[in-house]
Amino acid sequence: MDNQNLIDMANRIGDFFDSMPDRDEALAGVADHIRRFWEPRMRRALLAALDEPEENGVAMSAFVKEALVEHREQLMPAAPSTA
Structure with missing residues (x-):
C-alpha cells in the first residue's frame, strides 16, 4: 500500500472539510x-503512517x-473474527 498516496487522498478530503x-x-x-469509504487495510495503513515519522514526500496536514x-478509535477496523 502506497502511504504517500493515502496521505495525499486524506489531505484532499481534509481540504474539503x-x-x-x-x-x-x-x-x-x-x-x-x-x-x-476506505477499506480496512487502507485505514490501518493511514493510521500506521500517523505514528511514523514523516518521510520525504507528501506530509499529512495538521487538520x-x-x-x-x-477519531482514531472509530477508524480502527474491527479485528477479523476467527470463527
Missing part, C-alpha cells in the same frame, strides 16, 4: 468519510492529523 465553519463537525466529517487522532 476544513472549509466548514464548525471545526468539530469538520473533523468528524473527515473521519466519517474515511471510515465509510487531517487532528481528525485521525480525535
Whole structure:
C-alpha cells in the first residue's frame, strides 16, 4: 500500500472539510468519510503512517492529523473474527 498516496487522498478530503465553519463537525466529517469509504487495510495503513515519522514526500496536514487522532478509535477496523 502506497502511504504517500493515502496521505495525499486524506489531505484532499481534509481540504474539503476544513472549509466548514464548525471545526468539530469538520473533523468528524473527515473521519466519517474515511471510515465509510476506505477499506480496512487502507485505514490501518493511514493510521500506521500517523505514528511514523514523516518521510520525504507528501506530509499529512495538521487538520487531517487532528481528525485521525480525535477519531482514531472509530477508524480502527474491527479485528477479523476467527470463527
